[in-house]
Amino acid sequence: xxxxxxxxxxxxxxxxxxxxxxxxxxxxxxxxxxxxxxxxxxxxxxxxxxxxxxxxxxxxxxxxxxxxxxxxxxxxxxxxxxxxxxxxxxxxxxxxxxxxxxxxxxxxxxxxxxxxxxxxxxxxxxxxxxxxxxxxxxxxxxxxxxxxxxxxxxxxxxxxxxxxxxxxxxxxxxxxxxxxxxxxxxxxxxxxxxxxxxxxxxxxxxxxxxxxxxxxxxxxxxxxxxxxxxxxxxxxxxxxxxxxxxxxxxxxxxxxxxxxxxxxxxxxxxxxxxxxxxxxxxxxxxxxxxxxxxxxxxxxxxxxxxxxxxxxxxxxxxxxxxxxxxxxxxxxxxxxxxxx
Numbered sequence: 353x354x355x356x357x358x359x360x361x362x363x364x365x366x367x368x369x370x371x372x373x374x375x376x377x378x379x380x381x382x383x384x385x386x387x388x389x390x391x392x393x394x395x396x397x398x399x400x401x402x403x404x405x406x407x408x409x410x411x412x413x414x415x416x417x418x419x420x421x422x423x424x425x426x427x428x429x430x431x432x433x434x435x436x437x438x439x440x441x442x443x444x445x446x447x448x449x450x451x452x453x454x455x456x457x458x459x460x461x462x463x464x465x466x467x468x469x470x471x472x473x474x475x476x477x478x479x480x481x482x483x484x485x486x487x488x489x490x491x492x493x494x495x496x497x498x499x500x501x502x503x504x505x506x507x508x509x510x511x512x513x514x515x516x517x518x519x520x521x522x523x524x525x526x527x528x529x530x531x532x533x534x535x536x537x538x539x540x541x542x543x544x545x546x547x548x549x550x551x552x553x554x555x556x557x558x559x560x561x562x563x564x565x566x567x568x569x570x571x572x573x574x575x576x577x578x579x580x581x582x583x584x585x586x587x588x589x590x591x592x593x594x595x596x597x598x599x600x601x602x603x604x605x606x607x608x609x610x611x612x613x614x615x616x617x618x619x620x621x622x623x624x625x626x627x628x629x630x631x632x633x634x635x636x637x638x639x640x641x642x643x644x645x646x647x648x649x650x651x652x653x654x655x656x657x658x659x660x661x662x663x664x665x666x667x668x669x670x671x672x673x674x675x676x677x678x679x680x681x682x683x684x685x686x687x688x689x690x691x692x
Contacts, residue, residue, distance in 0.1 A: 355568025363609025371644035552602035592628035614646035630682030
């Protein structure tokens with residue numbers, strides 16, 4: 353498949369991306385919250401539970417972002433996870449960045465690392481069957497942040513990553529996240545919109561300079577939200593309107609799709625905001641989800657590391673996936689969740 357064909361399949365109407373690429377510290381924290389240890393076997397069992405959820409994976413999920421461990425892992429019966437995904441017509445993806453680190457010369461801003469050796473790793477991942485990749489940059493809002501230096505450095509890294517992906521025949525998912533639930537977290541929605549617009553302008557300038565083919569990539573941005581400690585929290589319609597305004601001002605129409613992250617939101621908020629955006633007229637891109645926690649929360653709590661809970665956990669995962677599928681079509685209503 354061409355890069356454009358893969359990108360379009362990932363954002364086909366009614367489907368979205370499952371982000372199952374939690375870092376070791378993140379998955380350890382989530383497992384601790386349900387009272388289980390963070391072992392390779394439990395990580396395998398948990399992700400196998402998700403991937404074997406036939407209703408969710410075949411009807412509502414187009415792609416799954418994996419860690420390197422999961423990309424190379426087999427299920428309990430010896431079936432490769434790559435094969436499980438292929439059986440559901442789900443495109444495997446791979447998180448390729450090595451995480452965020454303090455950026456020298458800034459007051460707590462972050463830079464994402466992982467470019468060293470990336471060309472060789474991408475060749476290996478492509479040979480294993482990965483069709484797309486993801487790289488996350490973090491932009492912080494604080495009194496003295498973000499700085500232009502941190503914004504440009506992260507945008508430049510995203511552009512280098514994207515070019516290396518396309519060279520390897522892999523679709524780059526470009527994720528510049530303006531973090532809304534960090535500290536101090538008291539910024540207004542207007543400030544978030546301003547920073548998100550500047551971030552996306554900077555990212556697309558660097559992508560353009562690098563020669564990235566916009567038709568063979570996807571954008572995974574944050575929604576425009578007030579900080580979690582802000583005095584005024586916007587309603588669903590304002591979040592949708594401001595987010596779409598920002599995207600229209602910065603994202604070329606040649607980009608096939610936008611798959612949002614769910615950071616800083618409850619499960620239902622992430623669904624409601626996505627649906628409200630898709631009810632706005634004239635969007636030039638397919639707009640969908642690339643959710644991790646907001647798809648998995650209920651399923652993880654129900655599963656709790658116990659085989660006898662798998663069926664119930666899979667039903668919860670399928671419900672959340674269906675709700676977000678409807679949202680990607682602008683058809684979600686709150687009573688559908690409350691009736692579940």
